Amino acid sequence: MSARGSLVSSPNKCPELISESKRYIPLLWLGMLSHRDLEKSEGGAFEVNRLNAILRTEHSLPFLRELFADLPIDSAAGSLLNRLRKIRCDTIGIDIGDLIESEPPNPGLRDALDAIATRNESYSLSVPARTVENPANGDLINVKPLQITSTKEMLLRVCWLTSRQLEDFDEAELEEIVSGHLWK
Secondary structure (H helix, E strand, O other): OOOOEEEEEOOOOOOEEEEEEOOOOOHHHHHHOOHHHHHHOEOOEEEEEHHHHHHHHHHHHHHHHHHOOOOOHHHHHHHHHHHHHHOOOOEEEEEOHHHOOOOOOOOOHHHHHHHHHHOOOOOOEEEOOEEEEOOOOOOEEEEOOEEEOOHHHHHHHHOOOOHHHHHHOOHHHHHHHHHOEEOO
């Protein structure tokens, strides 16, 4: 089973798929969430007010645009925001449960939301070496220590990406990194 995240309208009644991602969490989805959403979430599934998600996304755009000058933030955000404005539902669902590890290493979603909300450009973190259980087969895996030296690096890690991966993607793939695969 491949990992899949989705953004849907009215998740509890007649959901309509807006955007999806199979390999990473799109950057703009982070900007749609609040700390209150994290507290109410179960397993990485969020139901958020559509208008609040639009406002949070618009508020986070200048920060993300500055941090990720190499990504097509404006065009991807414009497409996603236009789509969200056109649908007529009160809530949207952001389901990233399949993309979140059962025991996430730091940083996590809370760190990402903090950095975006406070526009903290100089996030840094040392993650010590640790042993984790492989959820697929139960084997223990030794994980090397990790030094995160920037907010950009931290946000990419939370989204399951690296700066090196960004160099290999074409323009359409870069837009999907920002907003997911947008359904029309």
